[in-house]
Amino acid sequence: MTPLLQAQNFILSEDFSVALSILDEYAKHVRQQGLGRLAPNFNADRAYCLARLGKLENAAQSLESIEQSVDATVHVDDLAVLYSRLRDCAELTNLEEMRARYDDEAWKNWKEFDSLADELLLGIKGFLCEDPQQGDSAPQT
Numbered sequence: 001m002t003p004l005l006q007a008q009n010f011i012l013s014e015d016f017s018v019a020l021s022i023l024d025e026y027a028k029h030v031r032q033q034g035l036g037r038l039a040p041n042f043n044a045d046r047a048y049c050l051a052r053l054g055k056l057e058n059a060a061q062s063l064e065s066i067e068q069s070v071d072a073t074v075h076v077d078d079l080a081v082l083y084s085r086l087r088d089c090a091e092l093t094n095l096e097e098m099r100a101r102y103d104d105e106a107w108k109n110w111k112e113f114d115s116l117a118d119e120l121l122l123g124i125k126g127f128l129c130e131d132p133q134q135g136d137s138a139p140q141t
Helices: 003-012 015-028 035-054 059-068 076-092 096-128
Strands: none
Touching: 003 015, 003 035, 003 059, 015 035, 035 059, 035 076, 059 076, 059 096
């Protein structure tokens, strides 16, 4: 398992100190690993760990900085996860306006992701349910 996935597991098990140490060590190298589009997510995970440990200083500024680092390469599902994490950080640090805004962004992106997944599944279903009497698989007469 990659160290950054290990950090995710430590977050899920609420071992925020260990997760933070992994993120501090490895998240700075995500661009060299071809994961640059996920840098905002790793930074949000880092902020979340700091918030859970009561150590997130200048929370509003930190969260806004993470949000401003998002670019067009970030996928919609990653945006949904990112804004969910930023929402949680804002909630932990009593930033209600930011929490509400990030919650709206998270749900907007989750809905967009659901729509994309539905389109994909519809396309797959259409491909799998084609008439076998047509195309390359049709019996030759």
